[in-house]
Amino acid sequence: MISLFGKPEKVEPSLLDKLKASVSKTKAALSETVDTIFQGQRKIDPALLKQLETALLSADLGVMTTKEILASVREKLDRSALSDASQLKREIKSHIVRILNAAPPLGFATPSTNGTATRVIFIVGVNGAGKTTSIGKLANRLKQEGRSVVLCAADTFRAAAIEQLAIWAERNGIEMIKQKFGADPAAVVYDAVAAAKARNADIVIVDTAGRLHTKSNLMAELEKMKRTAAKVIPGAPHEVLLVLDATTGQNGLAQAREFTGAVGVTGIILTKLDGTAKGGIVVPISRELNLPIRFVGTGEQINDMVPFDAETYANSLFD
Secondary structure, X not given: OEOOOOOEOOOOOOHHHHHHHHOXXXXXXXXXXXXXXXXXXXXXXXXXXXXXXXXXXXXOOOHHHHHHHHHHHHHHHHOOOOOOHHHHHHHHHHHHHHHHOOOOOOOOOOOOOOOOOOEEEEEEOOOOOOHHHHHHHHHHHHHHOXXXXXXXXXXXXOHHHHHHHHHHHHHHOOEEEOOOOOOOHHHHHHHHHHHHHHOOOOEEEEEOOOOXXXXXXXXXXXXXXXHHHHHHOOOOOOEEEEEEEHHHOHHHHHHHHHHHHHHOOOEEEEEOHHHOOOHHHHHHHHHHXXXXXXXXXXXXXXXXXXXXXXXXXXXXHHO
């Protein structure tokens, strides 16, 4: 394995190991709090439930999910079906898994129905969320799976964005379609999707300009880019993945809500999960927006992106 900086890596850890490392701060805020409030074989009482509520909210599991978990805990207490920390953890974990397990399959993982094998992925989000790095990591993962990938440099507002994407294309040994700085992003999308279709490439990943979800003109431009892709390949884009910085917590949920309403986001790439104690944000995003978490960034290396799995995520928080 080669790292982001070209140095040899050790044997890649498992998905569970990566997620455990990434959510260690969230685990400290949540799981270890559950252990602490049970010290001395303390009974579950109203004061303990208040501490539990604070721990759940601190991990950014969201108000609705927290209320449901507490209601379920109280119901089990009334039936004397819950009496210790391990049972309480199992109850919280099963609730989290139920919320996160409703994700549909990836649009680029399903067979094509329109006669072309090429699938188109748009990557969107605000500046600084980690879009370009996520594209590089996603391209690396897809290539390791045996997919042929083409990158589209549709962020033409920053010359540095084109240069950064070119570095990732070279690092992954894949083709990148670009135009000059300041070009029409929709025109770049047309060129890239048409080229990928002609080459029968498996995946086109479109890098879009970082934009605030409150800028309606930039959102309208994204819609134009989507229409352009659909002219070349009906049904494109097959996924619109929103890159969210996990450290933004509940503000990330507001971003996801606005982007979903404007451009039809189909899934989330959550970055910087290893840098926050608010990793529970994946739960309200999935619940309130009905959006699946597709991938999670677990570090700075090129292999530090893993497909999200609800069971593994819950286990990493509590086991």
